[in-house]
Amino acid sequence: MSGLVRAAGCVLWRRSPYDGGVEVCLVHRPRYDDWSFPKGKLKRGETALEGALREVLEETGHHCAPGAALPTARYLVNGRPKVVSYWAAEATGGAFVANDEVDRLAWLSPAAARTRLTRPGDRRQLDAFLETAPSGA
Template sequence: MAPRGGEYTVTYKEDVVRAAGCVLWRRSPVDGGLEICLVHRPKYDDWSHPKGKLKRSEEPLAGALREVEEETGFRCAPGASLPTVRYLAQGRPKEVTYWAAEATTGHFTPNREVDRIIWLPPVAARNRLTQLRDRQLVDALLSTLNLA
């Protein structure tokens, strides 16, 4: 029943844009320190963690691994789940499920979605991220790796 004198909107779970990604990390080939991979998306001119929308009936972890490889060229070994991030994107609710993931093999080639990647120590990665909501994921990764 609608409230008196007004209408209401019902939001169904199907209305949520579902996406998944990873906080991709590695040990520096120079000094062995922790490095986090960030992607630059020219469409938005931003720096973020690799992520993307899930395909119909795709499991979130499978989608996260697919998106990491598509955007960075790296395969990875998934680890612990990280916090799910929820926000509005173009007026629609979006839910991004994240995992910690260690880069294993691969090589970056610029593509339509991502023109650059950068590997940075955690503090520099946190500062480079465009969205504040992405910065909490760096802290969650460090906690998961017992480095916080």
């Protein structure tokens, strides 16, 4: 079996421009046809938090301010163990531009995000985010 795959990402959130409630960001990856939180593999020498912030910017076009650490996801991908570190992160500015890796982005209420997430395991990070989220979530 090959070595451990290390990755990191964020539950990116913002205040809704419509009602001020909390919205979370999900990205659609056409390669996998899935909806997930922005995340990706770490580069050599990169800390998990550095990788999470880089991946959020690359996949969503948004800069963000990291907050609380969220539960780490552990699962197998093609027989290899994968560990994904997560943080809550507030979007601070930017704009999404579709690319080969991510073709769609959605800002959703937490309830809608829970339904849209492809991997049931990702709901663990959403639940942990909601426990630490600002009021209105």
